[in-house]
Amino acid sequence: MKYIFIILAPPYTSKSSGVRALYRLCHHLNEAGYPSAIKADREVRPSDWNVPFHRGAVGDSIVVYPEIVSGNPLRAGKVVRWALNDPGLLAGDTTYPDEEMVFVYDPQKLETVSRAVSEPLGPNRVLWTGLIDPEVIFPDASVPKTIDCSFTHKGRALRERFPLPPGLSIEALEDRTPDMAALGDTLRRTRTLYSYDHYSNVLREAAISGCDIRVISEEEGWHDPRGCSCQKNIWWQDNLVENYARKFRDSSFTHDFVREVHTRWPVPEAAPLRKQSDRFWKVLWPRR
The missing domain is CATH 3.40.50 (Rossmann fold)
Structure with a gap:
């Protein structure tokens, strides 16, 4: 062909x-x-x-x-x-x-x-x-949020310099998510995602799933990326939660x-x- x-x-x-x-x-x-x-x-x-x-x-x-x-x-x-x-x-x-x-x-x-x-x-x-599949990434208020997770990916150097907040029991997101279904399930159960990667689609997926999100930077420390002006921040589209399913399917x-x-x-x-x-x-x- x-x-x-x-x-x-x-x-x-x-x-x-x-x-x-x-x-x-x-x-x-x-x-x-x-x-x-x-x-x-x-x-x-x-x-x-x-x-x-x-x-x-x-x-x-x-x-x-x-x-x-x-x-x-x-x-x-x-x-x-x-x-x-x-x-x-x-x-x-x-x-x-x-x-x-x-x-x-x-x-x-x-x-x-x-x-x-x-x-x-x-x-x-x-x-x-659009990359966020609504079949696996979606909010569900009936699921109790019982864990906190970290995400490193492209941020290994930052992780060495800035340790996670003390006194918290935090699981590595990468260890719990061998596939997209596991990622969706884990994010729906996550209270706060601490990310060393400021430029990752995972941050959008976490926001849709109802997580609090914190990323690290030298200037601002741990902060919510949805309101920051960091140079490496991802693009946060307007009405992300309302529109992500349509954007995933729309050709x-x-x-x-x-x-x-x-x-x-x-x-x-x-x-x-x-x-x-x-x-x-x-x-x-x-x-x-």
């Missing part, structure tokens, strides 16, 4: 928000009618997600690389670079060539990622997809993404998998 987009990704794991984003993008592109596939060393498919795998050459497909991939290992002629974090922070290159179309996941990263390209990026280069954001890609390379019209009016598709792809 010919794919419009091929996404190079690590093997799927629910423990990485960046990996989940890559697979979720593939799912939404397919749901919106843009045939897409994942290319990975090991094929692990999230259940119920529309995620096929591609094993051959990429041909003239548009290849999407996350920022942790250096260069153009698939030798694609059309490259989209999706910066899910700061360029070069975790891996990959610190600058990107003009031949690539660069997008950011977090709109707060536009200024940072713009330093990696020759021209500043605008809001049309934000590619955001409509892909049309803006494809329209922007279409300004550089021809993209075939979508073959809608769900009924759409003729007027909708004429607006999306006006004939010239």
